[in-house]
Amino acid sequence: MDAKLPPFDSYSAALQQPLVLGTAFVSVGVFVSWYALWHVQGWATTDKQRAYVLSLLSSLLTTLGSIPLVYEISMNGWNLESIIAERWWTVVLSTFFATFLFLDLAIGVAFYRKRIDPLTGWIHHTVYMFTLAWVLKNRLASLFITMCSLEAPTFLLALGSIDSKLRHDYTFAVFFVSTRIMFHAYMIFATYLCPSITIGTTVALCVFFPLHCYWFYGFIQQQIRLSKKRKENPVVKAEKREPVNFRAEVAVPPEFTSPSTRVAARLSMPRLSKDDQLRLRRRLADLTARPLLNHMPDRFRNSSIDHMVNRFAGSSNVAVPAY
Incomplete structure (x- = not known):
């Protein structure tokens, strides 16, 4: 673990770190290659699927990166002092996430423009990019990656959007409430009590919390609409039928056992006087x-x-x- 260091004097000094610049360069190649693979292979054919290709990779890696930090907090009595010091790999993941935000808009303009919502797309991503610049300047990358446990619902959402068979609304709701509502609320309280964290960090967390509540409200409204639709148009279950035995033996009359008798039977007519x-x-x-x-x-x-x-x-x- 790196020792706790003072913030950078300027944003340019923070963003021009070799680790940040190198990670940004590599991240661009990774994301572009990742999207190109899906595009060439035809794995994402609709705008909705294409809009979640980059999110799938970003949310997976950032969620996995948050696990050791959340575990470390839990092992230290949920004291944020145990993870406040900056790690090199948290800087890498923070830069990786910032690159995702930029490329999601850049690639989205070309391939899924209609799926970029003004609030959750342009405004959300732009504000987050400036927030990450502030995070890197103040050496709060470890705290930010801890908060990336909130990306777990995004990963589930991306999976369900790309493949409807993997969509599980109630699983998504459980992860959303436990991370973006409960854990986020706890982190607001914990950062306020932590002496090593400035009040600006708590304010930043408070700014994003209503957005998560708004998203969850939209999810609840969606589930209500779907429930009403299912009640208005109930699915009639097909009656259960006995399986057909295609190998069942059929009794054949003796007169039809040879070709000659079959032909004679077809050609025979009733005898007339x-x-x-x-x-x-x-x-x-x-x-x-x-x-x-x-x-x-x-x-x-x-x-x-x-x-x-x-x-x-x-x-x-x-x-x-x-x-």
Whole structure:
């Protein structure tokens, strides 16, 4: 752990640290490569998904970075004096987060402009960038990364926005209340009591706290709307059906066991007596051939055609009647 050092004399001195400049340069490459990978692979196809690609990486790393600091506070009676000293890696993560804020706006203008909200986008990110400059100047990077536990709900939100299957509203609500409401409120109280932390830090935490309450109010309103919508349009559950056994054995009659018998069965007709056959042939002749012959011009009609029809009807000596 580095010893507690006095604040920098100016913002330029704080921002021109080799560690800050180097981290910013590397962070730009990391974020641009990360977004390009998602864009080229087609993993994020909608504006909503693209808007959370950078947030997914940033919130994951900053949340993980806050865990050892929160753990250290808890092991020291929740005394902020144990983590107030600046660490080099907290400076790196703070710069990494500041780079994310800038690139989220820069890349967003090109790829998901409609998803950049004036309040939660332009104003929020701009204010946070100036706040981080103030944090680096006053060597409060460790305290800031401790507060990055508030990024846990952002990580869950990013996951659910990129893949709806990973969206769990109540899990998000639990993390939001426990971090952005309860833990944030505690940190306001703890910084006020900590003698090594100026009142300006407490004021800064107080400024952001109402925004988190406003976001949670919006979340509650969203859940109320969704609940009403589900009640108005209930989903009808499909009736449970017995599974179909596609391998069930079917009893086949013996007469259909060979190809020859199957063909014979299809071609076989009921046996008729000779009288019935004669009546059927006469009926067919009366309904088809004879009406056609009666409408045939005389130049095409001859005795051979009449004789053929009569033979089919079984009455070769009967002339074709006129209809």
